[in-house]
Amino acid sequence: MRSVYFIFLLFFAHNLQAQNKPSVDFIQAAAQIKPQVPQKNLEGTVNYQFKVNQKIDSLFLDAQNISFNQITLNDENISYVNTGQKLIIPASLPIGSYELKLHYVAIPKQTVYFLGWDDSIEGNEQIWTQGQGKYTSHWLPSFDDMTEKVEFDLAITFDKKYQVIANGELLEKVQKDNLITWHFDMKRPMSSYLAAFAIGDFDKKELVSASGIPIELYYNPNDSLKVEPTYRYTQEIFDFLEDEIGVPYPWQNYKQVPVQDFLYAGMENTGTTIFSNSFMVDSIAFVDKNYVNVNAHELAHQWFGNLVTEVSAEHHWLHEGFATYYAYLSDKHILGDDYFYWKLYESARTLNSISENGEGEALTNPKASSLTFYEKGAWALIALKNAVGEKAFKMGMANYLKKYAFQNVTIKDFLQEIKNVAALDLTEFENQWLKSTTFPWEIAKNFLVNNCKSVKEYLHFKSKLENQQIEANINQLLWNDSLAVPFKRQLLFDGVTSLGDSTLLNILNNEPLKVRQALAIALPMVNEDIRSDFDNLLEDESYVTQETALFKLWDAFPEQRRTYLNKTKGVEGFSNKNIKLLWLTLALITPDFEVENKQAFYVELNNYTAPQYHFEIRQLAFQYLSQINALSDTAIAHLIGATNHHVWQFKKASIDILTSFIAEEENKERVIAVGYLLSEEEKAILSKFLTP
Ligand SMILES: [Zn+2]
Structure with missing residues (x-):
């Protein structure tokens, strides 16, 4: 325990110094990496050039689960301590330039993902990295601290059949037997979490x-x-x-x-x-x-994150808020004003309802949710630009990027650059948008009302809704062709049930695709009088509309189920096969539909739970199969495996499905009986589920 404490203190001392003039500055890294497929590890050599600005006693690098074969400092072997998380080199180094060379093998438990190597499918093999939140130090001895910026030049050696992609410019490919080494060159420094590679077909x-x-x-x-x-x-x-x-x-x-x-x-x-x-x-x-x-x-x-990088997570607004803001502006440029303002309206409404529930977060909270960092963060920039004017905003932003290029930044640094050009006190902005947990709904609403006619009209319409008949209003408004599509969609989500058949038919026949889609989603039940017009939605050029229409028609008209299934046979839908999987599920539970093919439908739907499919396909297949109680033994085994998947949303969904499946006593026995299909690791996982 003592040694851990000692290491901790040393690490802190190093970090504190790094805030000002760093005592050690790593400048350049030349890394040679060789991912190895059967072992799922990486052999590597990395050559760091660094400067000592003030005499130091030790050097530190982050290295998670990495074993070192040899370490040299200026070409001389040197002793080191490897804690499994950190590499410590106790060496007294005077001011000067140095070269540190590390030969290592990394066995990454995260950050590097080997996919498609264990099945017989050609061309789906991939290796790729995810450094942010998962730490590049799992495959490359490097720096978890974002303030250490290094020019990383990666050379990656792999089977010549595959493409290798990494940061920087590809200088050359050198072939030796079946292997090619891809040499990439960077010109500028970056934080370690941004180093990456991808390999595949x-x-x-x-x-x-x-x-x-x-x-x-x-x-x-x-x-x-x-x-x-x-x-x-x-x-x-x-x-x-x-x-x-x-x-x-x-x-x-x-x-x-x-x-x-x-x-x-x-x-x-x-x-x-x-x-x-x-x-x-x-x-x-x-x-x-x-x-x-x-x-x-x-x-x-x-620019926002890579060129100028936060000092620490309290300043995460400078990454996610800014990226979200500029993506919104890009959407506006490409998809138009209405799209942009209605997206902002939706985002403001969500943020406001969270804030009203007392769950709002400050943008400076380092543990804030994505919603706060992304959406409230984008809104904060919109409010700032609105307050200081476009010209000052753009000038301040450009000054900020130029001044801190390839360095680290704080929120204060950014605001100072805006203040320099805007000559405005930003205290109120800071309190309202950055420090407060409440979402400034009135400011957001005023901005929308002043900038977007259709949001303004909608808010006006909503405010008098209670006093008047909604149908009359919707009818009146929908007839107005100049209304924005998002406005019409919102009206349908608000009040579709009060619409008469003649209005519904009018929408189905005369309104654009996205408005028809909103009707399909919002309408709880299709009635006979609109059925034949609603049928046409099965041919609308939208996979959301087609999926929704298929289910609603199948549900409402049992005697027509065969017709609807025949009409939609063979449609795949999105890459998650949303229509195909719904179709197979409905085909299985429609007794008089293709009785002779029932077994084939069952096999196909269960096959989609296998690991070679995208997790989104697998998740849908697990959901449908558990809903209709048709999980095969193999699918149950796949479900157990999926509870350990690297994508946490899928992992969580799989845990939930397995937990409720096992809650039924007879299912528990089935789960135990599929043990023969499980690996040792999966058996261990299963035993945790079975022990109360
Ligand atoms: Zn982002």
């Missing part, structure tokens, strides 16, 4: 920004038809953000890589965004779910 599409930055858009060859809708507007977003932010894109190039079973929507590794391949969409899916906002959000982080 990828093709790419190349663009060049208006300013001349090469942009590479990767995709799995199976998704070639989805490339255009997925990456739609990429060039516009890039050019817009460079212009709007007013500071050139700070890195050599920009790459975007979609990967399987990613932990988040996207991650802005420097110059190398990795994102969830569930955003690979076709043109129909694009209508309801697309990559446009995430594309802009991760790109905005290349």
Whole structure:
């Protein structure tokens, strides 16, 4: 215990010094990494150049679960202490420049994900990293502290069959036998959490920004038809953000890589965004779910987070609030004013209701939720710009980025740059938006009312709603073709049940797709009088509409179930197969539908629970199968395995499904009986579920 305490003190002393002029400054890292598939580990060498500015007694690096074969300082072997989390080199070093060389093997328990190597499917093999929140020090001895910025040059050696993508510019590929070493070069420093690589079967599409930055858009060859809708507007977003932010894109190039079973929507590794391949969409899916906002959000982080980086989590607004804000502006530029203001309205309403429930959070709370950092954070910037004026806001923002480029920042640093150009006291802004846990709803509402006619009209309509008949009003308003689509949608969510059949038919036949969709979702039950018009929704070019219409029609008209199932046969839907899985479920529980194929439907639906499928497909399949009580033994085994998945939302959903399944006594016996299908690790997991 004592040694741990001692290490802790030393670490703190090092950190405190790092705040001012650091006593040690790591400048450059040349890393050679060799991921090894059967072992799922990485062999590596990293060569750090560093400067000692004030005499030191020890050096520290973060290294989680890494074993070192050899460590040299200026080419001489040196003794070290490896705690399993930190590497400590007790060496008395005077002022000067040094070279530290580490030879190691990392066995990452997190941060590096090996997927698709254990099945027989060709081309789904991937290795990718997620450093933020998961720590790059699991695969590269580096610095969990964001204030240590290093120029990382990665060289990665792997099977020549696969593409390797990493931060920086690809200088050369050197082949030796079946292996290729990909040499990447960075020109500027970054925090360790932004170092990343991805390996897999990828093709790419190349663009060049208006300013001349090469942009590479990767995709799995199976998704070639989805490339255009997925990456739609990429060039516009890039050019817009460079212009709007007013500071050139700070890195050599920009790459975007979609990967399987990613932990988040996207991650802005420097110059190398990795994102969830569930955003690979076709043109129909694009209508309801697309990559446009995430594309802009991760790109905005290349300035806000990567170029200027928070000192610590209290300043996280400077990352997520800013990226969300610029992504909203990009949405406005591409998708229009109504889209933008109604998104802001929805976000303000959510924030306000949380705040009214007493669950609001301050933006300076380092443990605040994503909603606070992202949505309240974006709103705070909108309010700030509104307060100081666009010109001062843009000038202050550009000054801030230039002054602190490749450094670390605090909220105070940012506000000072705005104050310098705005000549305005920002105390009230700080109190209202950054320090208070209450959401300033009145300010937000006034902003919307002053800037968006349709939100203004809607709020006015809502305020007198109680006194008048909603149907008359909705009828009157819907007939007005100039009304914004989000306005009409909101009206339907508010009052669809009070609408008469003639209005419903009018909407089904004359309103645009997104308004028809809102009707499909909001309407609790379809009646016979609108049935034949509602049937047409099965052919609307939206997978949300089709899925909703199929279920509602199947539910309302038992005698027509076969017709509806025949009509929607073979439709897959989104990449999570939302329509296909619903269809299989309904086909299984519709007694007179294709009796001879029931077994095949059962097998197919259960197959979608297997690990080679995207976790979103698996999660839907588990939900449907447990709802209709049709989990096969193999699916139960897959469910047990899924309770240990690396994506926490899926892990949690699987735990919930398994827990309620086991709650039934007869299911418990079935679960015990599938033991023969489980690995030792899964058996251990299961025993935890079975022990009360
Ligand atoms: Zn973000």
